[in-house]
Amino acid sequence: MSEENLPTTSPTPHKRRKRYSGKNPRRFEEKYKEHGSDTATIAKVVAAGKTPAGTHRPIMVAEILAALAPQPGEIAVDGTLGYGGHAQEILAKILPSGKLLGLDHDPIELPKTEARLRTLGFNETVFTAHRSNFAGLPQILAAQEIAGADLILADLGVSSMQIDDPARGFSVKFSGPLDMRMNPQRGQPVSALLEKILPAALAQLLMQNADEPKAVQLGAALAGKKFTTTHELAEAIRAALPLVPKEEHHLNIRRTFQALRIAVNDEFSALENFLRNLPACLKPNGRVAILTFHSGEDRRVKKAFIDGQRDGIYSEISIEIVRASAEEQRSNPRSASAKLRWARRANN
Numbered sequence: 001m002s003e004e005n006l007p008t009t010s011p012t013p014h015k016r017r018k019r020y021s022g023k024n025p026r027r028f029e030e031k032y033k034e035h036g037s038d039t040a041t042i043a044k045v046v047a048a049g050k051t052p053a054g055t056h057r058p059i060m061v062a063e064i065l066a067a068l069a070p071q072p073g074e075i076a077v078d079g080t081l082g083y084g085g086h087a088q089e090i091l092a093k094i095l096p097s098g099k100l101l102g103l104d105h106d107p108i109e110l111p112k113t114e115a116r117l118r119t120l121g122f123n124e125t126v127f128t129a130h131r132s133n134f135a136g137l138p139q140i141l142a143a144q145e146i147a148g149a150d151l152i153l154a155d156l157g158v159s160s161m162q163i164d165d166p167a168r169g170f171s172v173k174f175s176g177p178l179d180m181r182m183n184p185q186r187g188q189p190v191s192a193l194l195e196k197i198l199p200a201a202l203a204q205l206l207m208q209n210a211d212e213p214k215a216v217q218l219g220a221a222l223a224g225k226k227f228t229t230t231h232e233l234a235e236a237i238r239a240a241l242p243l244v245p246k247e248e249h250h251l252n253i254r255r256t257f258q259a260l261r262i263a264v265n266d267e268f269s270a271l272e273n274f275l276r277n278l279p280a281c282l283k284p285n286g287r288v289a290i291l292t293f294h295s296g297e298d299r300r301v302k303k304a305f306i307d308g309q310r311d312g313i314y315s316e317i318s319i320e321i322v323r324a325s326a327e328e329q330r331s332n333p334r335s336a337s338a339k340l341r342w343a344r345r346a347n348n
């Protein structure tokens, strides 16, 4: 080989994937067969009642489709695109001439979902992805010159991809940096919030966002402290509650994590803005369905729908909360706390 034909850079040495110990992978990043869409592995994980790593199983799909009744040619909005599970089902109903706008404020997962839906054949004419908070839906619709949507879905909270990835800092099970932001480009991580907050303010936040009964004790123990990882925080919660039986600590930990996540993502203000904007974003007779996962969210949705019906904005609203079937709750435990409410905009 002459000198000029020699490669200018040395070839990248082939790196073998680090083998996990034991029969099955335990850590999120070791589950490469699930991340890599190995269909046989994914089917096995789902059959075992688990969510494959790097994916999200959509909740109450049949109930949501019944509430939204998508028809060919309609304009749909999925305000919380996530993995695109619901979006995919809605798209199948509104094609060929319909269009779905998918919004999500997560800059890490959104491009992956957009790529996934493109490989399923949904091109720019029928599906567009928008990195946006759903509170900004009126601006997104205006930019697309869409006067109103026929149907709007919001499936609140975090996706399995976000919770299960320790690097995002939501996981109690596997330690990671104490962050919990769905959009890490905005706001502050939980570690910064805890370092600055005063005990009384933290106690109030724990009470308001998660009805935590030990809010005062936890406020005193955690406020102003520096925690770097999710495990350090969980450990400090256990240590702060010596009189609570050890087997109940996971509940205090879960509620504290939930309250802090709601705070750093400003979840209640986003939901309130979204609910306020909804009527203007829906066409006459347009339908909206909202899946919530805790009482603070459900209270706000219920009130907005009841007030809207009283004021003649909605012609019909769900009377009862719709819940996941016993079978779905068994096969996907994450559906157990889900509550679905829907409303139909009046024809005016």
Ligand SMILES: C[S@@+](CC[C@H](N)C(=O)[O-])C[C@H]1O[C@@H](n2cnc3c(N)ncnc32)[C@H](O)[C@@H]1O
Residues within 6 Å of the ligand: 056, 057, 058, 059, 079, 080, 081, 082, 083, 084, 085, 086, 087, 103, 104, 105, 106, 109, 132, 133, 134, 135, 155, 156, 157, 158, 159, 160, 182, 270, 271
């Ligand atoms: C429960 S997941 C949705 C899963 C989705 N329905 C599916 O089938 O894959 C919630 C998603 O909503 C996003 N999200 C939460 N709050 C949001 C907000 N205020 N604006 C935009 N996206 C939001 C999260 O980043 C997450 O991806």
